[in-house]
Amino acid sequence: MTHLPVLLEVQDLAGALEWLETQPAYSIADEIARMDAVESVITFRLLDKDRALEVFEELDPVDQQQILEGLRDQAFGDLVEGMDPDDRARMLGEVPAKVARRVLAGLSAHERHMTAALLGYPEGSVGRYMTPETVALQQNLTVSQALEVVRRRGANAETIYTLPVVDTGRRLTGIVELRELVLSDPDRHVAELVVTEPPSARATEPAEDAARLMRETNVLDLPVVDSEDRLVGLLTIDDAVEVIEAADTEDVARQSGAEPLERHYMSAGVFEVSRKRVVWLMLLLVAATLTVSVTQAFEDELATVTQLALFIPLLIGTGGNSGAQAATAAVRALAVGEVRTSDLLRVIWRECRTGLLLGAMLAVLGLLVGALFVGWKIAVVVAITLVVICMWAATVGGTMPLLAKKLKIDPAVVSAPMVTTLVDATGLIIYFTTAKIVLGI
Amino acid sequence: MTHLPVLLEVQDLAGALEWLETQPAYSIADEIARMDAVESVITFRLLDKDRALEVFEELDPVDQQQILEGLRDQAFGDLVEGMDPDDRARMLGEVPAKVARRVLAGLSAHERHMTAALLGYPEGSVGRYMTPETVALQQNLTVSQALEVVRRRGANAETIYTLPVVDTGRRLTGIVELRELVLSDPDRHVAELVVTEPPSARATEPAEDAARLMRETNVLDLPVVDSEDRLVGLLTIDDAVEVIEAADTEDVARQSGAEPLERHYMSAGVFEVSRKRVVWLMLLLVAATLTVSVTQAFEDELATVTQLALFIPLLIGTGGNSGAQAATAAVRALAVGEVRTSDLLRVIWRECRTGLLLGAMLAVLGLLVGALFVGWKIAVVVAITLVVICMWAATVGGTMPLLAKKLKIDPAVVSAPMVTTLVDATGLIIYFTTAKIVLGI
Missing domain, CATH: 1.10.357.20 (SLC41 divalent cation transporters, integral membrane domain)
Incomplete structure (x- = not known):
């Protein structure tokens, strides 16, 4: 199959569109990361709306910024509104203040609130990477009631596989895995299935430490708490893997006496x-x-x-x-x-x-x-x-x-x-x- | 809290037992990895049966072998039977033939079959790391029927969050996430929720490539197929993270002109x-x-x-x-x-x-x-x-x-x-x- 840059170069629009329709989002993101500013915005405009969002979320913050700068206001708003709050916060932490203001201004009140909450945490901390949208359960529910809560509130959450259990003061007391709920008798109580004292992390601690803890403990999601042990979010495994990879890349670069690049090796000047x-x-x-x-x-x-x-x-x-x-x-x-x-x-x-x-x-x-x-x-x-x-x-x-x-x-x-x-x-x-x-x- | 090695040194058995009861499995494994052969077997014998298995699964193959060699036949059999087939296969791939024979001999026919199947794949391949125990679905089920299948067969599977969908010839046609099943109307059909052409890997390809693909595509589990596209297992994210970490450790060591250590830095002589x-x-x-x-x-x-x-x-x-x-x-x-x-x-x-x-x-x-x-x-x-x-x-x-x-x-x-x-x-x-x-x- 002909590669995208070649198709763009010979102005084969039909070919390029077909390529974009048949390739998975991460492949397209990979190609975009290798392009210069103009090419990447052109390619991006060729994508339909849903697909554009998928591809956008796969890009690094620097590339995201490049594309945002090239879009008109409507397309810009749609794109930003559709991102997960943690991805958005991470992008905002790295873009110039002008772009950040434009992003926050375009969001609904609810979305703006979630992004702002994430932005309050120091750079590189767990708070920047966690998802604040969790499905928390109370201990006194039965399994079938708990599943009902998951069904009602799960659509907005980034993950429903790890369900934090909290007391009336929203303090974390344990977790239940969705797996346990699905496989259990519906009349049992959540209390019987709770894993108490699960591994967890403070929102302000370094994300790398939390990610390495997840790797050691083999958990899918790590509950994140504030200084008073109140639940504030979950760190999901896909974000943890990204954190570990970035930390390893940084270590490798530093060990050779260089700072890590902020962007794709091939597109960095x-x-x-x-x-x-x-x-x-x-x-x-x-x-x-x-x-x-x-x-x-x-x-x-x-x-x-x-x-x-x-x-x-x-x-x-x-x-x-x-x-x-x-x-x-x-x-x-x-x-x-x-x-x-x-x-x-x-x-x-x-x-x-x-x-x-x-x-x-x-x-x-x-x-x-x-x-x-x-x-x-x-x-x-x-x-x-x-x-x-x-x-x-x-x-x-x-x-x-x-x-x-x-x-x-x-x-x-x-x-x-x-x-x-x-x-x-x-x-x-x-x-x-x-x-x-x-x-x- | 006093550290375990200190407690062992002063022969404070009660203290050591309390320490072992209160610490999570991965911390105990970490301590054991740092010990010499005699200390590690002593510590291991202090653990109760269930806990011993948890700790054992956290250890590297080299340390596992050290402990197996120090155990009597009954304890040995219990331990090995309890391991996941993929962990067992990985351990067998690295222990001497004598130990491997002793392990295989002690297994039930079913367990032996699964381990042997995994052992047929080349070292470092996806087949060695995948779990062969999956819950596969047929496309013509309704959501509630599918959930029933999961409930009936899920207890033995390592993961039920990714459900491969296969045709009558067991060829992979797509995947359904448990999340979708739980959040959907029970009367809908699985066919409507299937993600077709999901990222997948051949059992014989290098595990590192598959793991990096998982990181790029942000999937929790990667379906693994044979050369005729028949489903043979799933690569789970925790194993993928381990593969990536090992590959990075190897790269780092080689880049400094050394081969990676097979065991814990502190216990290697x-x-x-x-x-x-x-x-x-x-x-x-x-x-x-x-x-x-x-x-x-x-x-x-x-x-x-x-x-x-x-x-x-x-x-x-x-x-x-x-x-x-x-x-x-x-x-x-x-x-x-x-x-x-x-x-x-x-x-x-x-x-x-x-x-x-x-x-x-x-x-x-x-x-x-x-x-x-x-x-x-x-x-x-x-x-x-x-x-x-x-x-x-x-x-x-x-x-x-x-x-x-x-x-x-x-x-x-x-x-x-x-x-x-x-x-x-x-x-x-x-x-x-x-x-x-x-x-x-």
């Missing part, structure tokens, strides 16, 4: 991509001047035995790799909850021994390489340096993410390049000092 | 961790001998202007960082489906310009640093080298993951350290050649 990367590169370059100072301090030794320069890239490269492995493992283990900051000493002890073992194995290889290129004496220096550098790099790499977390800094920011740059400078000191001792210069 | 890291470190060290050769080839120039050695770590470090950023962004964009291999030329063009822009900005900084340490002449060499290295590194980093994917290699294997090492050697050539030209040596 060269300037935007550069902006996300340049700050770290500059900082790391400045940090790397340490290596210049260190090498300069040993310039005499280097002039005496020029061959020492041959192994500088290999040694600091290996130290960097070893440090990056440990840092990456620690960041991931923190992210998925396998390591806590209280494990600091155990992590230091583990990585120190791991580094020693790795260094010893690499030293054998280093000895051979060194002997092959420049003879045994310098080879011994290279081998000893490898052991010490690996031990040092693994320990630093494993420790820094935990320290960062203790200091409330995102551990992923203590990225592999940052550890690498730090280890580069100290590695050179280790190398030249070893050389001075072994070679007697 | 030093030897196991080293084994996962040493192969890449060795390969990279061997690759790094290229840098030794390159530097050796320019030994005369280096002896003439020793100060050139000062900037080696800074230059190859910056090249490595720039390459790692591009490689990481490309691997992630491939993983979440934002980039396809057919985008190769566009990615090359983008990264090439991004690298040029970044290099130009860094060159200004490099000029200052160079002038500060050694004077303008070498500073100009450093600046020019930065521009060329950044452009080259970003292009190589962005391109290699796509090429790897084309060659059916995991793009994450084209890890940041691999790109870095490659760029190190070529970067040195760029540096020394620039120096020869500018300085006239």
